[in-house]
Amino acid sequence: xxxxxxxxxxxxxxxxxxxxxxxxxxxxxxxxxxxxxxxxxxxxxxxxxxxxxxxxxxxxxxxxxxxxxxxxxxxxxxxxxxxxxxxxxxxxxxxxxxxxxxxxxxxxxxxxxxxxxxxxxxxxxxxxxxxxxxxxxxxxxxxxxxxxxxxxxxxxxxxxxxxxxxxxxxxxxxxxxxxxxxxxxxxxxxxxxxxxxxxxxxxxxxxxxxxxxxxxxxxxxxxxxxxxxxxxxxxxxxxxxxxxxxxxxxxxxxxxxxxxxxxxxxxxxxxxxxxxxxxxxxxxxxxxxxxxxxxx
Amino acid sequence: xxxxxxxxxxxxxxxxxxxxxxxxxxxxxxxxxxxxxxxxxxxxxxxxxxxxxxxxxxxxxxxxxxxxxxxxxxxxxxxxxxxxxxxxxxxxxxxxxxxxxxxxxxxxxxxxxxxxxxxxxxxxxxxxxxxxxxxxxxxxxxxxxxxxxxxxxxxxxxxxxxxxxxxxxxxxxxxxxxxxxxxxxxxxxxxxxxxxxxxxxxxxxxxxxxxxxxxxxxxxxxxxxxxxxxxxxxxxxxxxxxxxxxxxxxxxxxxxxxxxxxxxxxxxxxxxxxxxxxxxxxxxxxxxxxxxxxxxxxxxxxxxxxxxxxxxxxxxxxx
Numbered sequence: 141x142x143x144x145x146x147x148x149x150x151x152x153x154x155x156x157x158x159x160x161x162x163x164x165x166x167x168x169x170x171x172x173x174x175x176x177x178x179x180x181x182x183x184x185x186x187x188x189x190x191x192x193x194x195x196x197x198x199x200x201x202x203x204x205x206x207x208x209x210x211x212x213x214x215x216x217x218x219x220x221x222x223x224x225x226x227x228x229x230x231x232x233x234x235x236x237x238x239x240x241x242x243x244x245x246x247x248x249x250x251x252x253x254x255x256x257x258x259x260x261x262x263x264x265x266x267x268x269x270x271x272x273x274x275x276x277x278x279x280x281x282x283x284x285x286x287x288x289x290x291x292x293x294x295x296x297x298x299x300x301x302x303x304x305x306x307x308x309x310x311x312x313x314x315x316x317x318x319x320x321x322x323x324x325x326x327x328x329x330x331x332x333x334x335x336x337x338x339x340x341x342x343x344x345x346x347x348x349x350x351x352x353x354x355x356x357x358x359x360x361x362x363x364x365x366x367x368x369x370x371x372x373x374x375x376x377x378x379x380x381x382x383x384x385x386x387x388x389x390x391x392x393x394x395x396x397x398x399x400x401x402x403x404x405x406x407x408x409x410x411x412x413x414x415x416x417x418x419x420x421x422x423x424x425x426x427x428x429x430x431x432x433x434x435x436x
Numbered sequence: 437x438x439x440x441x442x443x444x445x446x447x448x449x450x451x452x453x454x455x456x457x458x459x460x461x462x463x464x465x466x467x468x469x470x471x472x473x474x475x476x477x478x479x480x481x482x483x484x485x486x487x488x489x490x491x492x493x494x495x496x497x498x499x500x501x502x503x504x505x506x507x508x509x510x511x512x513x514x515x516x517x518x519x520x521x522x523x524x525x526x527x528x529x530x531x532x533x534x535x536x537x538x539x540x541x542x543x544x545x546x547x548x549x550x551x552x553x554x555x556x557x558x559x560x561x562x563x564x565x566x567x568x569x570x571x572x573x574x575x576x577x578x579x580x581x582x583x584x585x586x587x588x589x590x591x592x593x594x595x596x597x598x599x600x601x602x603x604x605x606x607x608x609x610x611x612x613x614x615x616x617x618x619x620x621x622x623x624x625x626x627x628x629x630x631x632x633x634x635x636x637x638x639x640x641x642x643x644x645x646x647x648x649x650x651x652x653x654x655x656x657x658x659x660x661x662x663x664x665x666x667x668x669x670x671x672x673x674x675x676x677x678x679x680x681x682x683x684x685x686x687x688x689x690x691x692x693x694x695x696x697x698x699x700x701x702x703x704x705x706x707x708x709x710x711x712x713x714x715x716x717x718x719x720x721x722x723x724x725x726x727x728x729x730x731x732x733x734x735x736x737x738x739x740x741x742x743x744x745x746x747x748x749x750x751x752x753x754x755x
Contacts, residue, residue, distance in 0.1 A: 151577070152578065155576075155580065159567070159583055161564045163568075165564075165623070165624025170589055177598060177600060177601050237488055238492075242492065243485075251500050253741070254499060254500070254737065257733050258730050259685060262506075263730075265717075265722060269505075269717075369595070369596060371596065406600055418592055
């Protein structure tokens with residue numbers, strides 16, 4: 141290192157200066173809070189009495205015995221599975237349809253993408269208006285002679301509603317990512333398979349799908365991690381109800397912290413959430429070698 | 437930047453039958469037997485194509501109808517909204533709800549709050565992410581990799597994980613019910629990491645020749661970044677700007693944790709506050725406020741949608 145010239149050193153200094161804001165930001169707003177949340181999770185924290193006592197792993201023991209938390213984990217699981225499956229399948233379907241060079245493709249693409257730029261809370265409010273017992277959807281069902289349910293007041297339909305609202309909001313983004321990937325599939329490969337007598341489904345399964353697998357991996361990761369962070373939709377549509385049927389993990393965390401002032405316990409739940417996200421992301425990256433055709 | 441990544445209708449692709457190849461020239465041996473089968477297939481494909489268009493139109497309904505329903509319902513008086521059989525077009529259009537939007541809450545102030553916060557976050561993120569992305573991609577300073585990994589940790593941390601400690605930090609700094617946490621944390625914290633990553637990937641892929649030329653012309657590293665690299669990164673910056681703005685504009689958990697007075701509320705938070713004395717939503721007012729929130733962004737999107745879609749596609753692919 142002694143041979144490094146002054147000019148190179150100056151270059152390094154510029155480099156440190158340029159990364160300083162994000163590095164300090166990462167320390168102050170990511171690493172420090174992560175450490176704090178672990179520290180908090182080992183304490184019993186009564187905000188009203190202003191006491192902060194070390195209790196070791198007690199909050200984690202409480203988590204193991206907490207039925208509410210088990211329900212929240214289950215709700216998160218259902219929500220994530222429903223969302224990811226519906227989202228990926230619908231996004232692929234739309235992308236494949238838009239890739240057929242059909243008339244009106246540009247307009248349809250605009251339609252499918254437009255909810256992405258609509259404010260999330262605004263989109264959710266409109267859907268909650270549509271899903272009321274006497275709302276638009278049941279109104280139109282009534283015209284058809286169907287008696288629609290009170291969507292947001294039944295446990296099963298409420299969960300389905302929350303999933304569907306979220307799928308339509310964001311599927312356009314995934315569709316665009318898939319569309320870009322589909323455009324990268326060489327026409328010659330398709331043509332060669334066609335001449336060999338491969339049908340449309342076979343060509344899709346054996347050529348298109350493997351070639352766009354890196355994008356599917358990327359989109360799955362984004363969607364799964366995103367599905368764990370669902371908050372505004374739940375708060376506006378159902379408030380976690382009916383009962384606690386749509387109280388997903390993040391909503392449970394929020395309730396514990398900011399409704400019941402259980403900051404210590406909420407921090408333990410936050411640690412759990414972090415571990416789940418970490419494990420899911422690592423698993424996805426681990427599995428990529430098995431089913432991804434080539435690296436991005 | 438390839439323009440053919442997305443199906444922006446180019447003259448070549450709108451030609452019907454173009455993908456099936458040129459019609460066989462009569463003299464060749466291959467074209468003879470293949471021809472009749474191909475014609476039959478093409479006729480069937482014609483039918484199938486129209487069926488697919490109908491399918492696309494049906495699939496569009498849940499994407500387009502809510503926005504339509506929002507805009508038209510905001511013009512309906514409450515009595516018409518509550519009618520059992522819905523009316524597609526308001527029979528007795530009124531702007532009453534729009535007046536109430538502004539009298540029940542300081543809506544103009546809230547609108548401005550959202551707008552200026554999102555603008556500052558967007559500009560700040562672009563600047564900070566471009567600098568960091570450039571340095572991580574181009575300057576080989578000791579510890580660069582370790583620092584980059586440190587920054588990347590932010591990608592793994594949902595904002596809900598750190599909300600309790602951040603709330604304590606903001607509280608102890610006396611910044612509750614101010615906009616500071618909504619501006620500073622997104623620019624420097626976890627939300628900016630994706631932007632840093634996108635900018636780094638962009639600069640990694642950018643050829644270095646132009647920067648070499650700048651160096652020969654006597655520019656220092658800082659000058660090369662500002663005068664050469666930054667102007668070249670306009671497309672990546674555009675993608676960063678779009679998704680950063682939308683993210684800030686949509687922020688919901690943070691405002692409801694940090695903000696408590698109606699004057700300081702941002703739009704997503706304000707929209708949920710139009711409730712009657714019993715806590716039930718005042719639908720027409722809420723939908724009017726929602727329409728005012730949604731339509732400007734939607735209009736910008738429709739005008740600049742090519743940039744939107746391509747920018748997001750590129751950022752996503754490289755991110």
